[in-house]
Amino acid sequence: MTNSAESARNLPAPPTAHPHGPGGLHARLVVDRPGFRLDVTLAAAPGEVLALLGPNGAGKTTALRALAGLTPLTDGHLRLDGASLEHTPPESRPVGVVFQDYLLFPHLSALDNVAFGPRCRGAGKAEARALAAAWLERMGLAPQADTKPRRLSGGQAQRVALARALATRPRLLLLDEPLAALDARTRLEVRARLRRHLAEFEAVSVLVTHDPLDAMVLADRLVVVERGRVVQEGTPADIARRPRTDYIARLVGLNLYRGLAAGHTVRLDDGPAITTTEELSGPVFVAFPPSAVTLFRNRPAGASARNLWRCEVAGLQTHGDQIRADLTGELPLAADLTTLAAAELDLRPGAPVWATVKATQTHAYPA
Amino acid sequence: MTPPDAPGAAAGPRTDRPRRLRTGTGGRRGVPLPLLLPGVLALAFLLLPLLALLVRAPWRSLPGQLTGPEVWQALQLSLVSATAATAVSVVLGVPLAWLLARTRFPGRGFVRALVTLPLVLPPVVGGVALLLALGRNGVIGRWLDSWFGITLPFTTAGVVVAEAFVAMPFLVISVEGTLRAADPRYEEAAATLGASRFTAFRRVTLPLIAPGIAAGAVLAWARALGEFGATITFAGNFPGRTQTMPLAVYLALQNDPEAAVSLSLVLLAVSITVLAGLRDRWMTPS
Numbered sequence A: 001m002t003n004s005a006e007s008a009r010n011l012p013a014p015p016t017a018h019p020h021g022p023g024g025l026h027a028r029l030v031v032d033r034p035g036f037r038l039d040v041t042l043a044a045a046p047g048e049v050l051a052l053l054g055p056n057g058a059g060k061t062t063a064l065r066a067l068a069g070l071t072p073l074t075d076g077h078l079r080l081d082g083a084s085l086e087h088t089p090p091e092s093r094p095v096g097v098v099f100q101d102y103l104l105f106p107h108l109s110a111l112d113n114v115a116f117g118p119r120c121r122g123a124g125k126a127e128a129r130a131l132a133a134a135w136l137e138r139m140g141l142a143p144q145a146d147t148k149p150r151r152l153s154g155g156q157a158q159r160v161a162l163a164r165a166l167a168t169r170p171r172l173l174l175l176d177e178p179l180a181a182l183d184a185r186t187r188l189e190v191r192a193r194l195r196r197h198l199a200e201f202e203a204v205s206v207l208v209t210h211d212p213l214d215a216m217v218l219a220d221r222l223v224v225v226e227r228g229r230v231v232q233e234g235t236p237a238d239i240a241r242r243p244r245t246d247y248i249a250r251l252v253g254l255n256l257y258r259g260l261a262a263g264h265t266v267r268l269d270d271g272p273a274i275t276t277t278e279e280l281s282g283p284v285f286v287a288f289p290p291s292a293v294t295l296f297r298n299r300p301a302g303a304s305a306r307n308l309w310r311c312e313v314a315g316l317q318t319h320g321d322q323i324r325a326d327l328t329g330e331l332p333l334a335a336d337l338t339t340l341a342a343a344e345l346d347l348r349p350g351a352p353v354w355a356t357v358k359a360t361q362t363h364a365y366p367a
Numbered sequence B: 001m002t003p004p005d006a007p008g009a010a011a012g013p014r015t016d017r018p019r020r021l022r023t024g025t026g027g028r029r030g031v032p033l034p035l036l037l038p039g040v041l042a043l044a045f046l047l048l049p050l051l052a053l054l055v056r057a058p059w060r061s062l063p064g065q066l067t068g069p070e071v072w073q074a075l076q077l078s079l080v081s082a083t084a085a086t087a088v089s090v091v092l093g094v095p096l097a098w099l100l101a102r103t104r105f106p107g108r109g110f111v112r113a114l115v116t117l118p119l120v121l122p123p124v125v126g127g128v129a130l131l132l133a134l135g136r137n138g139v140i141g142r143w144l145d146s147w148f149g150i151t152l153p154f155t156t157a158g159v160v161v162a163e164a165f166v167a168m169p170f171l172v173i174s175v176e177g178t179l180r181a182a183d184p185r186y187e188e189a190a191a192t193l194g195a196s197r198f199t200a201f202r203r204v205t206l207p208l209i210a211p212g213i214a215a216g217a218v219l220a221w222a223r224a225l226g227e228f229g230a231t232i233t234f235a236g237n238f239p240g241r242t243q244t245m246p247l248a249v250y251l252a253l254q255n256d257p258e259a260a261v262s263l264s265l266v267l268l269a270v271s272i273t274v275l276a277g278l279r280d281r282w283m284t285p286s
Helices: A003-010 A058-067 A110-120 A126-139 A154-166 A185-199 A212-218 A236-241 A246-252 A340-342 B009-015 B033-056 B062-066 B069-100 B108-120 B123-134 B142-148 B156-181 B184-191 B197-226 B227-233 B247-254 B257-283
Strands: A025-033 A036-044 A049-053 A075-080 A097-098 A172-176 A204-210 A221-226 A229-234 A256-270 A273-288 A293-296 A308-319 A322-329 A335-340 A350-357 A365-367
Touching: A025 A058, A036 A049, A036 A058, A036 A204, A036 A221, A036 A229, A049 A058, A049 A212, A058 A172, A058 A204, A075 A221, A097 A154, A097 B184, A110 A126, A110 A154, A126 A154, A154 A172, A154 A185, A185 A212, A185 B069, A204 A256, A212 A236, A221 A236, A221 A246, A221 A293, A229 A236, A229 A246, A236 A246, A246 A256, A293 A335, A308 A335, A322 A340, A335 A340, B033 B257, B062 B257, B069 B108, B069 B197, B069 B247, B069 B257, B108 B156, B123 B142, B123 B156, B123 B227, B156 B184, B156 B197, B156 B227, B184 B197, B197 B257, B227 B247
Parallel strands: A049 A204, A049 A221, A097 A172, A172 A204
Antiparallel strands: A025 A036, A025 A075, A221 A229, A256 A273, A273 A365, A293 A350, A308 A322, A308 A350, A322 A335
């Protein structure tokens, strides 16, 4: 088994000693549906927070349901702390789930919602309620203990859902779009709070999100899923720096191209060449941020011909306090410029422009 | 004459939906005569007999009529047996509704159709069928008799059986509809918290569908209370044992019409009480 190597590597990190040994999560989830196949491999050490990031319909929620046992696996395996779970029914898995819309039982108070799990797992009524009260206290929700879910705010309901999932002491915590149901203002506060709770949680957490910011703030490692497959995984910084698909590039706000490198020049698969500082050979990605692009209405005099492209404005939109210009032409790209610059250049859809990027602002890496 | 193709015009003012007000020719004002006339006639047809009951009621002798021991006996038997039949319907019908709504098995659609059959079956036929099944020489009744010494026909228990047979489908259909409308993901949430399917049903689903069960139980109870055909066929008409209010009314009509009217008034009062109880559920515009 690779477990021993994994354990040896992970032992010093989390200070928790669990009776089953620090195994964490090792899973290959295969779920066949008509017209769709999910096939992802996931691994996470205890204490690690994994984010499944991907567009809608990529299979993230299916993966989460498979981990919880709510959707049966067609194939693959699921090991948690060394124990095989693929044939274990959901009620017997040491797994806690925070559902997207929380699914708090509407007829039970916050306290009884949290006490539900411990009760089902064999605790006495008084014991379960005491445990639930402690969890609510920890979540800062002691005053809401007797409140019914419909009277809780979105942020409070989210915390009750988290407390309910944690109260069974799961070895795997699953969160489905944990912040999606919240408005922008609550989101910020809840995200910070959730991050703290996840950091305290000693077992594996897997969260599903389509929001790159949530993923990057909350997770130690991202697994990007597209069309049922893992297309990239790594630390948030790594993924933000070196996206490998257009979807991720768009999420992290980079222009991304694929081509063949020869020295400092990358010949794009279907376009011009880009000069880079890295010296590589073979298939590579080239990425640069929209803010690295400079636009000119006329061909800049005296500029070298390198990384200079003739483009046309396809669309304009405000992007924070900037203007984001989508360009087509020799090289399709996104460029950010100030409102003032946009006005001076008299940019409007259809306007021809010259776009240039310094080689030092690009980043090339092997594909 | 207003063209007869204007059902929307008539529906408009009643349902008060702006979408419909624009259809038809008359808009808000015109109510076409071909619809108004039969409609009012139908209303009169439904209400006049009840009015007649009130008009011709022997109000003066009513207290004396209703304090007679036979009346109380019949009323008591009616209430007890209808309540028992409702209890049987709930205890057996809710699980059946759950099976129909939450599990998949071959022939489920067919089973569902069978459950609704007693709804459309003439109750007398139901009574005959019960006799053939549970009668002393019936398919099952024979064994009940020889093994346990239980005979159901012509007993109070038989009344309950007959009423439950007729009333249970109302409850099953009502509860199944509520279950289908309830979000099954609450049961999934319960499962992830360690609840077995039965625990999830008992502690999550049941409280969530309680209003649907209550409504179904009231429907079943009302149906059981008025049950006549299956009861008289299967359980007979023995005062104090199997003679429920509807049977008493029918019998009284032969000998003492005034008493029949008094008994009918009692049943009418009970029905109106039930209707008032259901007001919040079915009589408020949705």
